[in-house]
Amino acid sequence: MAVLDKYERRVLISLGATVALFIFSILYAKGRYKSDVPECLPFNKAYTEPKVNKIDSTTYQVFAVAQMWQFQPAEIYVPVGSVVDFFLTSKDVVHGFDIAEKNANMMAVYGNINKTTVKFEKPGVYNITCHEYCGIGHQNMQARVIVNYPEQ
């Protein structure tokens, strides 16, 4: 008598193959499209002051600080084609940071620095929405990245 019914065994084998395919896809996306989760940095006080650093014409650093109930800086102007490194922290409770069009998605945590990189290829206004409950004013908390503002 077989230990396990043959259909049951075939299901287990096809399961293994499916999971292997999923893991391959994740690794492929990571290698080919640089699709990854936020970078892990140790805490550094330098990132707790909100500012925009222009490194060269298309490379920017943004030190974003989330606080109840706004982001600083609240409006960020960059030209088309910019590659922006966002460094994110929180002054108080946990906040979220989501640029939905760019799949940039991070948590802002007091005493912690989060980092992701976004390339803005098209002109427009990109909302940064706080997507973690942060108190009674949570639903007001949105900032903007403005790409190719005519005056800039």
Add this chain to the structure above:
Amino acid sequence: MKISNSLKRVIILELSIPVALLILGIYHGLMQTIYRAGILHQTSFLKLEYYQGLTLHGVINALVLTTFFAVAFGHATIAFYLKKEPDRRWTWISFWLMVAGAVLAAWAMLAGKASVLYTFYPPLKAHPFFYLGAALLIVGSWIPLFNWARIYVAWKKDNKENKTPLAVIGTLVNFIVWFVCTLAVAYEVLVLLLPWAMGFTTAVNVTLARTLFWFFGHALVYFWLLPAYIMFYTMLPKLAGGKLYSDLAGRIAFFSFLIYSIPVGVHHQFSDPSISRGIKFFQGFLTYGVAIPSFITAFTIAASLEYAGRQRGAKGWFGWMVKLPYLDPDRYLFAYLISGLILFIFGGLTGIVNASYSLNNVVHNTAWIPGHFHMTVAGPVFLAIIGMSTYLYSKTAGKRVFLPKLNVIIPYLWSIGVLIFSTGLMWGGLIGEPRRTNLGMTYLNRDNPLFHPEWVPTTTLALCGGIIMFIAGMMFILVFFGTLFSKRKEEAILELPVSEVYHDEKRIPLFDKFQPWLVIMAVIIVLAYTPAVINATQNPGPGAPPFTPDSPVPIVTEKTK
């Protein structure tokens, strides 16, 4: 079988108290869809604030109902299969601890002093009674495990060569996972948060607290789910008129849950700072491991149902699907379980999306997430809980189900509601709609500069689903309390449907004992969580002072002055 009056009373109380609280929990579920669809543009309605109601919705539905039910169902399962009742005194101590915990937390939430949502992430601070209540509820739910383990060991001594009943394995696995995972949240609550909330310590390491929470938080979802799995394996085939396709598959599934349920929690923290990519990837990989027992279950249960359909005269490849007793009021439990299974197909698949590492960037903390988990916890979990609550209550109290024809359509109506509701939420999530947000104030308010017209169809769809779910939920409340207030008509007994097994495999000792699995469980947890905890202690900077939800100014305590 006959059971003592004491056990009967505990089971009935543990089933009916959370169902009474559920009225409030479901009420605010409906209210959220109304606010979010932009029908209300205000912070509160009928003296209940949005985020206060959201906290009540999460704590009552996902912690209180599920924990009380799991304990009651565990008592019933162990007593029924091993023919021995748990120790009377400890059973009542467990019950009163859980009630005291629920009352303390409910007071803090209703008084508006704990609007911190059911995840209570610091540095948002709740009233100390909220943390104390959570701790008492958890400690109360630990006690039965030790009782049941003693009964099991004694039974095993007399039945060395007999297979342990599958339902007993499932129940013990569930509470072992629960005990281990709640150790972390008990540490978080009692060591990190309670002294900090009371002003004895000044700062808390937020990332460490979040890591401890999710050590517990993902295993929690299996604690919700395993009672439903026990019903799928040991009852559903019988209710369908067939047999369980494979008993061994069930054992493999339950022991897989034992080893994989906990070391996967970091997949809730893919977007967190201070935790390295390596450990996030490793735990994401292990999360696929925990999908395997669910896939096995999907096949085994479908095969069991196919067998049942054929026994009932079905022909062809798919004929069995229409031959099942979907609307039989006498087998209403079948209706509850099959609806949950259908929802779980979508719940499981969307869960795999969430676990898929960088794909999380697309959906993290958007409305997609509640869209997903309403097809799991508000799907198979909730339907199994309410169906079994009616069933266990009516049997142990000797009563007939009130409005049986209405009862049998509740799960289908609920499922239609959930499918519409979750479609709205997931669609919204994919276009950036945030979860846990009073959208009606700003984003869904035409007079506000932050108005987002693209979220109008998504939140409207969620509202339609929410209304249907609310109606089905209230129909359940009517059936349950209608049964409760009816007169006793039958003999009060403890009885569960028991499936026979189609492939009754030879007893394999490895799948009939806990020790080797407990060792593997410990090894994987240590491997997966040591680096995460090291990251969470070393990478963050200063700890955070406490904040209340209404002010950006931290609470000043004697120590910080």
